[in-house]
Amino acid sequence: MDNALWAFGRVSGIISLVLFTGTVLVGVLARSGRPLLVVPRFSVTLIHRNIALLATAFLVLHVGSLLLDSYAKLNVTDVVVPFLGAFRPFWQGLGTVAFDLVLAVVVTSLLRHRIGPRTFRAVHWFTYAMWPIALAHAIGNGTNGTSRWFLLLAAGSAAVVVGALAWRVSANFLETAKTRQGGLL
Amino acid sequence: MSETLHIDWTRCDGRGLCTELLPTLLDRDDWGYPLAKRATNGDRSNVAVRPAHSEAAREAVHLCPKMALSLANQVAGFGQ
Ligand code: HEM
Ligand code: SF4
Numbered sequence: 001m002d003n004a005l006w007a008f009g010r011v012s013g014i015i016s017l018v019l020f021t022g023t024v025l026v027g028v029l030a031r032s033g034r035p036l037l038v039v040p041r042f043s044v045t046l047i048h049r050n051i052a053l054l055a056t057a058f059l060v061l062h063v064g065s066l067l068l069d070s071y072a073k074l075n076v077t078d079v080v081v082p083f084l085g086a087f088r089p090f091w092q093g094l095g096t097v098a099f100d101l102v103l104a105v106v107v108t109s110l111l112r113h114r115i116g117p118r119t120f121r122a123v124h125w126f127t128y129a130m131w132p133i134a135l136a137h138a139i140g141n142g143t144n145g146t147s148r149w150f151l152l153l154a155a156g157s158a159a160v161v162v163g164a165l166a167w168r169v170s171a172n173f174l175e176t177a178k179t180r181q182g183g184l185l
Numbered sequence: 186m187s188e189t190l191h192i193d194w195t196r197c198d199g200r201g202l203c204t205e206l207l208p209t210l211l212d213r214d215d216w217g218y219p220l221a222k223r224a225t226n227g228d229r230s231n232v233a234v235r236p237a238h239s240e241a242a243r244e245a246v247h248l249c250p251k252m253a254l255s256l257a258n259q260v261a262g263f264g265q
Contacts, residue, residue, distance in 0.1 A: 030250065032203065033200040042202045042248050117252050134188065176199055176217040
C-alpha cells in the first residue's frame with residue numbers, strides 16, 4: 001500500500017507539471033486575445049481555467065499521497081512552510097513554494113470578480129515564477145528527476161514555455177497590435 | 186423589462202470575447218473594442234439585452250478578462 005501511494009505520488013506530480021505547462025501556454029494564448037484555429041476566444045479562456053483546475057487537482061493528489069506514504073517523510077507543516085523537510089529540504093521546499101503560489105493564484109482567479117482586476121493580475125504574475133520553481137523541484141526532488149526521459153520532458157517543456165514567453169514580450173503579441181501601432185490611420 | 190449590458194471602456198482592452206458571444210448585439214471596431222450595434226439614447230456603451238441573449242450576456246460578463254462588463258436590470262428607455 002505504501003509503495004502504491006509513493007508511486008502514485010510521483011506519477012500525479014508529473015501529470016500535474018505537464019498540465020501546469022499546458023496552463024501557462026494556454027494562459028499566454030488567452031492573454032494575446034487570439035482564437036486558436038477554430039476554437040473561439042471565450043473557449044480558450046475556459047480551457048485555460050479548466051486545465052489549471054485539473055492541474056491543481058493532481059497537485060493536491062500529489063501532495064496528499066506523499067503525505068500519507070512513509071518514504072517521503074512529509075508532514076503537514078512541509079505542505080505549507082518551505083525548506084523544513086527531512087529529505088532534500090531545499091528541493092522539497094521549492095515544491096512547497098510552488099504549491100503555495102498555486103493556491104494563491106487559483107483562489108484569486110476564482111474570486112477575481114470580487115477582488116477586482118488589479119489584485120487578480122498582480123497575483124497572476126506569480127505564475128511565471130511558479131512554473132520554473134515547480135520544474136526545479138521535480139528535477140531536484142523527484143526519484144525520476146534526473147532520469148533521461150524526465151530530463152528530456154523537462155527540456156522540451158522549458159523550450160515551449162520559453163518560446164511562449166518570447167512571443168509574449170514580442171511587439172506583435174496582441175491580436176490588435178498592428179492596428180494599434182498604426183495610430184489613427 | 187429588459188437587461189442592460191454596460192461596457193466600461195476604461196477597463197476594456199478589446200479582447201473580443203464579448204463580441205464572439207453576442208455577435209448580434211455587438212460590433213467590433215478596428216482596435217478590437219466592442220460597440221453596441223444599436224445605441225441606447227445615442228450611447229454605444231449600453232446595450233439592451235433581450236431574454237434570448239441573457240444567458241450569453243451573463244457568460245460574457247463572467248469571462249471578460251478585464252471584468253469590464255456588467256449587467257443591470259433596467260427599464261428600457263431610461264438612461265443609466
Ligand atoms: C482557476 C484558475 C485560473 C483562472 C480562472 C485563470 C484565468 C486567467 C485569465 C482570465 C487570464 C487572462 C488575463 C488577461 O487576459 O488579462 C489568465 C492568464 C494567464 N494565466 Fe491564468 N487562470 C487560472 C489559473 C492559472 C494557473 C494555475 C496558472 C499557472 C500555471 C496560470 C497561468 C496564466 C498565465 C501564464 C497567463 C498569461 C498572463 C500574462 O502574460 O498576462 N493561470 N488566466
Ligand atoms: S470581453 Fe471584455 S475586454 Fe474583451 S472586448 Fe469585451 S469588454 Fe473588452
